[in-house]
Amino acid sequence: MAQPKTIIDKIWENHIVHQEKGKPDLLYIDLHLIHEVTSPQAFEGLRMKDRKVRRPDLTFATMDHNVPTRNRHVIKDQVSKKQMHTLKENCEEFGVPLADIDHPDQGIVHVIGPELGLTHPGKTIVCGDSHTSTHGAFGALAFGIGTSEVEHVLSTQTLGQAPPKTLQVKVEGKLGTGVTAKDLILAVIAKYGVRFGTGYVIEYTGETIREMSMEQRMTVCNMSIEAGARAGLISPDETTIDYLRGKRHVPEGEAFEEAADHWRSLATDPGAAYDATVTIDASKVEPQVTWGTNPSMCVPVGGSVPNPDDKEKDYEKDEIQRALQYMGLEADQPMTSVTIDHVFIGSCTNSRLSDLRKAAEIVRGKKVHEQVTALVVPGSKTVKEAAEKEGLDVIFTTAGFEWRDAGCSMCLAMNDDIIPSGERCASTSNRNFEGRQGNGARTHLVSPEMAAAAAVEGHFVDVRAFSKNSQFADKEV
Amino acid sequence: MEPIRVHTGLVYPMNRANVDTDQIIPKQFLKRIERQGFGQFLFYHWRFDDDGNRRSDFSLNEEKYNNATILVAGENFGCGSSREHAPWAIQDYGFKVVIAPSFADIFYNNSVKNGILPVKLGSEETQEILRKAEQESLKLTVDLENQLVCDEENLEFRFDIAEYHKEMLLNGWDEIAVTLTHADKITAFEKNHAY
Numbered sequence: 001m002a003q004p005k006t007i008i009d010k011i012w013e014n015h016i017v018h019q020e021k022g023k024p025d026l027l028y029i030d031l032h033l034i035h036e037v038t039s040p041q042a043f044e045g046l047r048m049k050d051r052k053v054r055r056p057d058l059t060f061a062t063m064d065h066n067v068p069t070r071n072r073h074v075i076k077d078q079v080s081k082k083q084m085h086t087l088k089e090n091c092e093e094f095g096v097p098l099a100d101i102d103h104p105d106q107g108i109v110h111v112i113g114p115e116l117g118l119t120h121p122g123k124t125i126v127c128g129d130s131h132t133s134t135h136g137a138f139g140a141l142a143f144g145i146g147t148s149e150v151e152h153v154l155s156t157q158t159l160g161q162a163p164p165k166t167l168q169v170k171v172e173g174k175l176g177t178g179v180t181a182k183d184l185i186l187a188v189i190a191k192y193g194v195r196f197g198t199g200y201v202i203e204y205t206g207e208t209i210r211e212m213s214m215e216q217r218m219t220v221c222n223m224s225i226e227a228g229a230r231a232g233l234i235s236p237d238e239t240t241i242d243y244l245r246g247k248r249h250v251p252e253g254e255a256f257e258e259a260a261d262h263w264r265s266l267a268t269d270p271g272a273a274y275d276a277t278v279t280i281d282a283s284k285v286e287p288q289v290t291w292g293t294n295p296s297m298c299v300p301v302g303g304s305v306p307n308p309d310d311k312e313k314d315y316e317k318d319e320i321q322r323a324l325q326y327m328g329l330e331a332d333q334p335m336t337s338v339t340i341d342h343v344f345i346g347s348c349t350n351s352r353l354s355d356l357r358k359a360a361e362i363v364r365g366k367k368v369h370e371q372v373t374a375l376v377v378p379g380s381k382t383v384k385e386a387a388e389k390e391g392l393d394v395i396f397t398t399a400g401f402e403w404r405d406a407g408c409s410m411c412l413a414m415n416d417d418i419i420p421s422g423e424r425c426a427s428t429s430n431r432n433f434e435g436r437q438g439n440g441a442r443t444h445l446v447s448p449e450m451a452a453a454a455a456v457e458g459h460f461v462d463v464r465a466f467s468k469n470s471q472f473a474d475k476e477v
Numbered sequence: 478m479e480p481i482r483v484h485t486g487l488v489y490p491m492n493r494a495n496v497d498t499d500q501i502i503p504k505q506f507l508k509r510i511e512r513q514g515f516g517q518f519l520f521y522h523w524r525f526d527d528d529g530n531r532r533s534d535f536s537l538n539e540e541k542y543n544n545a546t547i548l549v550a551g552e553n554f555g556c557g558s559s560r561e562h563a564p565w566a567i568q569d570y571g572f573k574v575v576i577a578p579s580f581a582d583i584f585y586n587n588s589v590k591n592g593i594l595p596v597k598l599g600s601e602e603t604q605e606i607l608r609k610a611e612q613e614s615l616k617l618t619v620d621l622e623n624q625l626v627c628d629e630e631n632l633e634f635r636f637d638i639a640e641y642h643k644e645m646l647l648n649g650w651d652e653i654a655v656t657l658t659h660a661d662k663i664t665a666f667e668k669n670h671a672y
């Protein structure tokens with residue numbers, strides 16, 4: 001029998017266009033996603049050298065980072081407006097399909113790729129955006145690239161890449177009630193740090209992952225970059241295939257069954273070797289809250305803010321000290337004593353229908369705390385419409401949430417959705433870097449359920465102790 | 478892209494780990510559609526207060542670092558987003574070399590593609606440079622050809638760099654032009670590829 005291979009090896013081998021000793025492999029790219037922020041200089045580069053887009057049919061663009069989430073067409077910031085307009089002009093000039101602000105498919109690029117069925121197992125997918133790792137949930141090799149690389153892919157449909165090392169993150173055991181995919185990935189990053197994945201592609205394996213829905217898998221893969229890995233993926237299985245069946249850009253009928261057989265064959269072979277493996281016991285994971293200024297600065301909700309004096313090395317003390325100062329927290333303060341001013345439910349980590357359902361389940365019949373401003377921003381127009389069909393918008397607005405239009409919004413605050421300096425936000429996004437949600441803003445990363453519970457209480461609470469309404473509990477997507 | 482062979486310059490020491498791309502260039506400056514002009518926004522919220530005044534507590538604002546061209550930092554430099562605006566800002570500000578014990582993958586790649594030389598040294602070696610540069614003005618020579626970092630005294634560290642990255646920096650290649658020499662292979666690949 002042939003040597004057992006990982007899915008990473010298999011996808012790699014299927015995409016080598018050219019190999020030369022001492023050089024990166026030239027890989028073919030099956031899908032190139034584009035947004036307004038990281039593409040203008042790439043198109044400009046093409047124009048300057050009189051180059052074309054080689055495969056507009058394998059390229060797909062949307063607007064997400066700058067778009068307003070209310071009063072859609074009032075873009076006060078002229079520079080934002082110009083950037084969006086430039087994308088439109090570039091797409092027209094080079095023949096690239098675009099879901100612009102008025103298009104029914106518009107949304108966060110990593111939400112709409114899977115939704116439209118553009119994301120398939122076995123594809124190589126790139127985008128000038130680090131959270132491209134999200135698409136790995138389907139068993140695609142998907143990673144973020146810089147603008148020079150965007151230009152390279154536009155022009156050649158290939159990318160030079162050195163073969164990555166492989167890291168298996170094996171998750172066994174059952175996640176407890178109220179503990180989510182978000183808590184799992186935060187706990188992994190808290191345990192191993194923000195650079196343990198550097199130089200690796202992660203494959204998430206194990207029974208816990210197999211039992212997850214596609215949307216939960218996307219949440220896990222989304223944050224691979226926060227562990228330092230450029231890509232994270234999950235071997236396709238029946239859950240993957242069921243999700244894709246009937247999606248717009250997926251083959252139909254017999255062709256679908258053929259494709260599905262091919263996808264199944266890509267899964268990692270039993271006994272395949274990885275360069276490294278770590279094992280996580282999911283049953284020990286608790287709901288997480290970050291306290292600091294990178295995603296590894298994270299504790300279970302029942303825990304407290306760390307004390308710099310407990311660290312040995314000076315630079316470790318400094319790092320904690322600096323984070324505490326920025327975050328306006330005291331050493332040893334219990335996380336549940338931390339009061340919040342804002343709640344943001346959205347971003348490519350947690351803005352899909354199942355995320356909104358879970359959050360709605362918590363706030364149904366309750367009120368947002370009077371000191372809290374709370375926002376729900378669906379990941380795409382499609383998610384928004386589906387949520388409205390089930391009445392989730394009414395649950396949120398009755399509770400006092402604002403119900404907005406699709407976009408990145410407060411995940412990085414490039415539009416008008418900005419947290420004022422010194423104010424504190426419970427956020428379902430993926431980065432708590434200084435200033436991420438606004439200059440001086442203080443971000444705590446949590447799951448949608450934890451964010452919803454915090455919105456009601458005005459401070460962090462353990463969602464497991466929070467009374468629940470179970471109308472949506474058993475519905476999965 | 479400008480080739481880089483040997484560079485001698487003044488060090489700016491930044492003894493912090495995990496300096497992320499949101500700090501290097503905050504998002505409100507990502508809206509421009511040009512490649513140039515990002516240097517004025519480098520480390521913006523560390524350099525300037527809310528009213529746009531220079532902060533006295535951030536050392537890059539000190540006059541003695543005005544002509545620094547070598548940025549030395551802690552582990553995992555450039556983590557976070559894929560924004561190439563980060564190396565553009567570093568370069569436009571005047572830095573030609575960044576030294577750190579480790580870099581985020583995408584940042585590293587983006588730097589090489591813009592002709593910034595990212596130098597990976599050991600943690601102890603980096604700490605030694607940081608210590609020296611914090612005490613007194615430190616000039617380093619970074620020799621890409623021989624993969625050496627030296628000062629004017631007896632400090633001399635070797636660094637590793639992938640052969641291909643080295644070639645690219647030494648020659649200032651246009652990578653797209655190189656790839657397009659394989660256009661026939663790409664076309665042949667497309668004929669047989671199952672999408």
Ligand code: SF4
Pocket residue numbers: 064065108109110129131347348349407408411412429430
């Ligand atoms: S939602 Fe946030 S992380 Fe995701 S693509 Fe948009 S800005 Fe990036």
